[in-house]
Amino acid sequence: MIDAYLRELAVQLDVPARRRARILAEVRDHLLESAERHGEEGAIESFGPPAELARDFHLQLASASARRSSALTALALGGSLLLLALIGSGPMGDHAPWTSAGLYGLVSFFAAQVALVAGAIGMARWARYRHEPLFPAQRLEDTQRANAVALGCIQAIVVSQGVGVVIHAGSVGDSGWTIALTVTTAALAVVTLAGMAGLVRALARSRPVAVTDPERDDALADLLAATRLRVSLPEWIDMRAHPWRFCLLFAAACGIAAAAGHALLDGGFDAVTWSSVARMLLAGLAIATIEGAAVALAFAGLGRFLRIRA
Amino acid sequence: MRSEALKGHLDGLLLAVVAEEPAHGYEILERLRDRSGGAFALPEGTVYPALHRLEGAGLLKSSWAPGATRRRRVYALTSKGKRALGQRRKEWRSFAGAVEAVLAEARA
Numbered sequence: 001m002i003d004a005y006l007r008e009l010a011v012q013l014d015v016p017a018r019r020r021a022r023i024l025a026e027v028r029d030h031l032l033e034s035a036e037r038h039g040e041e042g043a044i045e046s047f048g049p050p051a052e053l054a055r056d057f058h059l060q061l062a063s064a065s066a067r068r069s070s071a072l073t074a075l076a077l078g079g080s081l082l083l084l085a086l087i088g089s090g091p092m093g094d095h096a097p098w099t100s101a102g103l104y105g106l107v108s109f110f111a112a113q114v115a116l117v118a119g120a121i122g123m124a125r126w127a128r129y130r131h132e133p134l135f136p137a138q139r140l141e142d143t144q145r146a147n148a149v150a151l152g153c154i155q156a157i158v159v160s161q162g163v164g165v166v167i168h169a170g171s172v173g174d175s176g177w178t179i180a181l182t183v184t185t186a187a188l189a190v191v192t193l194a195g196m197a198g199l200v201r202a203l204a205r206s207r208p209v210a211v212t213d214p215e216r217d218d219a220l221a222d223l224l225a226a227t228r229l230r231v232s233l234p235e236w237i238d239m240r241a242h243p244w245r246f247c248l249l250f251a252a253a254c255g256i257a258a259a260a261g262h263a264l265l266d267g268g269f270d271a272v273t274w275s276s277v278a279r280m281l282l283a284g285l286a287i288a289t290i291e292g293a294a295v296a297l298a299f300a301g302l303g304r305f306l307r308i309r310a
Numbered sequence: 311m312r313s314e315a316l317k318g319h320l321d322g323l324l325l326a327v328v329a330e331e332p333a334h335g336y337e338i339l340e341r342l343r344d345r346s347g348g349a350f351a352l353p354e355g356t357v358y359p360a361l362h363r364l365e366g367a368g369l370l371k372s373s374w375a376p377g378a379t380r381r382r383r384v385y386a387l388t389s390k391g392k393r394a395l396g397q398r399r400k401e402w403r404s405f406a407g408a409v410e411a412v413l414a415e416a417r418a
Contacts, residue, residue, distance in 0.1 A: 026335055026358060026383050033336045034354070048353030056359035064366060133321055133363060 001040040002031045005050060012054035014208040015061060023057065058208045063135035065202035066143050070126040072195035073147040077119040079188040080154045083161060084112060086184055104160035111160070113254075114298055115153035121306055122146035125222045139222065140206040142307045144199060149302060151195045158189045223308065243299075243309040251295035255288030262287050320360050322398035323350070325369060325391055332386035334375075335361060361385055369394050 006024055013020050027047070034043035047053075125143045129135050135143070162185050165178075224239065239246045263284060303309040327333070327341045339357055342350050364370045369391035375384040387395070 022383070023358065023362075027355070029334070029380055029382055030336045030354065030358075032380070046354050048355040052353070053355040053358070056356060057362070060359045060363050060366075064363075133360075 001044060002028065002035065005031065005044050009050040009053065012050050013057060015057060055209070058205070059134055059137055062140055062202070062206040062209045065198070065205040066135050066140050067126065069147050069195070069198045069202040070122050070143060072191065072198045073119055073122055073150050076154045076188065076192045076195045077115060077150060079191055080112065080115060080157050083157070083184050083188050084108065086181060087161065104164045107160040108157045110294055111153040111156040114302070115150045115157065118146045118149035118153065118306060121223060121308065122150060128222045128225050137209050140209060144202055144206065146306055147199050149306065151192055151199060155192050158185060158192055161185060239308070243303070247296055247299040251292040254295045255292035258291035259284035259288040321364060322395065322402065324357065324360055324364060325387065325395040325398065328370060328385050329387050329392065329395055332384050334382040334384050338385065364391070
């Protein structure tokens, strides 16, 4: 009976071979010891069904993988922000690839924002469950989706900035800065690839986890739990009740921030003259509209995938 | 005690039992049962994922040790595990004290 139980458990366990061998050896030892006191049938009954034990192990491995994947994603996100800051502060200044209107600059600009939001969603989930022994099974897939979007965008930044640096570095003349930039870009590429490998592993670990418990909260609750600590949104822009209203307000705020940032880069209020006001307002309106439209499009395209809207 | 209520405290209970003396899985369960006077009864298999998780978190370490008839996987507390156990004891005393105060008030 014990051998049959162990054969059934071996079939149910979808874990690495070495881990499986250890689990089976420990379970065999336990059942033999228990059988000496209670008989084989009693030992197996007290131990519990193999499917439940396998599920517990699957969830444990999936939780650990999800946490590692989130940590790597956070590291890659920090590295990408460092890379963009390094480029912006370097000799290229305003002509840095990410501030230019070239394709690689636009890719970096929007990819960085999407990566920041997706990364924040992943980190909010990590923060909410960091003190619990296991990640809730219902939230594993949501977390990995957020990490996948963040890592994909960071990889787009790495590639676009890498192309930009290769094209423009020759005109800079500061070899020390060029070397620092090349090393940082390469390091970020390695971290991002490691993050993607970790994510693939996390997805494989969560595949055998069956979600059998009822939904604890919806996916949005994780994000709101993280922000509710400091921000209490009024009901009329509640994300759950009015997602599009919230999105449009958020998009407008991003647009205004982008326009203001651009104005500051252009010299701020010192550069304002009566003749330039109209031009600046038009430029600001154009930037705000483009940024706001991009935010709304991203919400439409990714909102359901990231489980931040129904 | 209902197994769902026990699951939330299982980690601390396992650390406390192992702190006594290193032990293998069956012995850990026996100590848990004896020290609780039989109150803690959960499917025996549930202890192994918890032991593996505590080991992964660095709170326990384990190794194969020869037994009388077969070799066993023996778990011992690490120094990080000792600190975690101390923290859990403090948290439990605080929680139990608060619950007792409320229930005592309700009875009065």
